[in-house]
Every structure is written in structure tokens, then in C-alpha cells.
Amino acid sequence: MNDEDIERALRETALRPRDDAFTRRVLAALPPRRHRHGREMRRSVELASRFGLASILVAAAVRWYSAGPGGLDAALVLLMVAVPAFAALSWACGPLVPGPIWRRLWRSGPGWR
Amino acid sequence: METDARLIARVLHDDDRAAFGELVRRHQPLVRGFLRRMLGGAAELADDLAQETFIKAHRALRGYRGGAQFSSWLCAIATNELRAEWRRRQRRAEFLDEEPGTGRTEAEDPAATRDLAGALAALPETQRAALVLCYEQGLTHEEAAVALGCPLGTLKSHISRGKARLREWLGEKEEA
Numbered sequence: 001m002n003d004e005d006i007e008r009a010l011r012e013t014a015l016r017p018r019d020d021a022f023t024r025r026v027l028a029a030l031p032p033r034r035h036r037h038g039r040e041m042r043r044s045v046e047l048a049s050r051f052g053l054a055s056i057l058v059a060a061a062v063r064w065y066s067a068g069p070g071g072l073d074a075a076l077v078l079l080m081v082a083v084p085a086f087a088a089l090s091w092a093c094g095p096l097v098p099g100p101i102w103r104r105l106w107r108s109g110p111g112w113r
Numbered sequence: 114m115e116t117d118a119r120l121i122a123r124v125l126h127d128d129d130r131a132a133f134g135e136l137v138r139r140h141q142p143l144v145r146g147f148l149r150r151m152l153g154g155a156a157e158l159a160d161d162l163a164q165e166t167f168i169k170a171h172r173a174l175r176g177y178r179g180g181a182q183f184s185s186w187l188c189a190i191a192t193n194e195l196r197a198e199w200r201r202r203q204r205r206a207e208f209l210d211e212e213p214g215t216g217r218t219e220a221e222d223p224a225a226t227r228d229l230a231g232a233l234a235a236l237p238e239t240q241r242a243a244l245v246l247c248y249e250q251g252l253t254h255e256e257a258a259v260a261l262g263c264p265l266g267t268l269k270s271h272i273s274r275g276k277a278r279l280r281e282w283l284g285e286k287e288e289a
Contacts, residue, residue, distance in 0.1 A: 001283045003280070006248075010248035011249065013229055016146045017142060017146060018138070018141055022137070022163070023134050023138045026164050029164060030133070031172075033128050
């Protein structure tokens with residue numbers, strides 16, 4: 001028996017089982033399907049949460065300003081507190097203003113940037 | 114017929130079970146045949162390992178880069194499953210103080226090597242795996258090397274040694 005005979009014999013005696021029952025068995029053992037729109041839903045919840053945080057920040061700032069003496073000094077103090085708070089929240093929770101809106105706001109400015 | 118790449122894209126994008134079912138249907142002869150031969154014909158255990166192979170493939174599909182053929186990638190997972198099974202047997206045998214079974218009949222037993230299947234089962238695992246993947250299952254040497262996680266030269270050496278042993282055993286049979 002030479003190498004070619006061995007190779008041919010191996011090909012001829014190959015085991016190649018195939019049946020639909022096995023396919024069904026594998027499909028039944030797979031983990032449950034993830035929700036088709038899971039990623040989009042998660043994204044919506046994230047954006048809504050960030051919008052909520054941004055709203056709370058704005059509402060607190062307006063309330064503090066209107067309760068105080070008002071004027072330029074108060075606005076300056078408000079900015080000194082609100083800007084780091086905004087930055088900290090953005091850092092911790094992701095951008096509070098969605099990227100496209102932020103870019104539009106930024107570009108609509110006087111162009112000093 | 115849709116390509117493997119297209120089916121994989123459907124599984125990844127939509128978690129399409131029908132597409133994964135088609136991948137299983139297409140590749141089960143290779144995976145089940147390979148495992149069955151490696152386990153000395155133990156069909157039930159081989160199918161359990163084949164099922165585990167496909168489940169792990171489904172879990173790891175996002176990590177499949179398409180560099181190797183999908184069939185080689187599946188065989189690599191099947192080989193890992195096989196090694197894990199042999200390690201389990203080894204531990205069990207050590208615990209029970211028995212001889213571990215690896216789906217291999219004793220090479221010292223001449224009766225075991227009288228036919229091709231018996232002789233194949235008596236080969237060391239690496240040689241048997243190389244011969245089964247390359248000749249029974251039709252993988253190229255490069256694909257089989259990926260599947261077994263060894264360099265191409267090592268695979269060729271396993272094939273060459275395996276064939277030499279089969280020639281020797283089956284030649285003895287012919288002479289007898």
C-alpha cells in the first residue's frame with residue numbers, strides 16, 4: 001500500500017454526517033435572541049437621560065439667577081459654577097448636547113473659533 | 114448560494130438565526146466528521162462537542178476576522194473542544210487511577226490496526242488529526258495548519274509520519 005492508496009482510502013471512508021435534526025439542536029441551544037432594535041433603544045435612553053441632566057442644570061441656573069440680585073456679577077458667578085458643572089457632567093455621562101446639535105450651535109457663532 | 118461571508122454578515126447585523134442555521138447545515142459534515150473520527154467513532158459525544166463548537170462559534174463570530182477560511186476557524190474551535198475533552202478524561206483517569214481514553218485504540222494491539230479505521234484510530238492524535246483534516250475532510254495543508262494551530266512544516270511532518278505508520282501497519286496486514 002503506497003501513499004496514494006492511503007489518501008484514496010481515507011477519502012473514500014470519510015465520515016461526513018449531515019442532518020437537519022443536528023441543525024435544529026444547535027439553533028435550540030443558542031442563547032436567546034437579542035432585541036432587534038436593542039442598540040437604538042439603548043441610545044435613545046442614553047440621550048434622554050443626558051437631555052434630562054442638561055435640563056436640570058439649566059433649570060437650577062435660571063432659578064438661582066432669578067432668586068438672587070441679578071446683574072452681570074451674578075451671571076458671571078453663575079457661569080463660573082455652571083461651566084465646570086456642565087463639563088464634569090459631560091465627562092462623566094457623555095456629551096449632554098448631541099454632537100450634531102453642538103456643532104451647529106458652535107458654527108452658528110460669530111466665527112471667532 | 115450565499116457565501117459564508119454574507120451569511121456571517123447577516124448573523125452579525127440582524128442576529129439572523131436562519132443564516133446561522135445555514136452555516137451549521139453547510140459545515141456540520143466537516144466538524145462532526147472530524148470530531149467523530151478523532152473520538153474513535155463515539156457519535157454521541159462527537160455531536161455534543163460539535164454542538165458546543167457551533168455555539169462557541171456563534172458567540173465568537175464578531176471576533177472572526179475572515180483571515181482564515183471559516184471552515185478552518187470552526188475546526189480550530191473544534192480542536193480546542195477536543196483538547197478540553199481529553200484534559201477532562203485525563204483528570205478523570207488520574208482521579209480514578211485508570212488509563213485515559215482519547216478515542217485511540219492501542220497501537221500495540223495488532224488486531225486494532227487491521228483495517229484503515231482501526232489503524233487511523235491507533236495513530237497519535239496529532240497525526241490522526243492532520244490526516245483526517247487533509248484527506249478525509251479535504252482541507253488544504255494551510256487550512257489544516259490553522260485548524261490545528263501549528264506551523265505548516267509541523268503539519269506536513271505529522272502527515273508524513275502518520276502515512277508511514279499506516280503504510281507499515283496496513284502493509285503488514287496485506288502480507289499476512
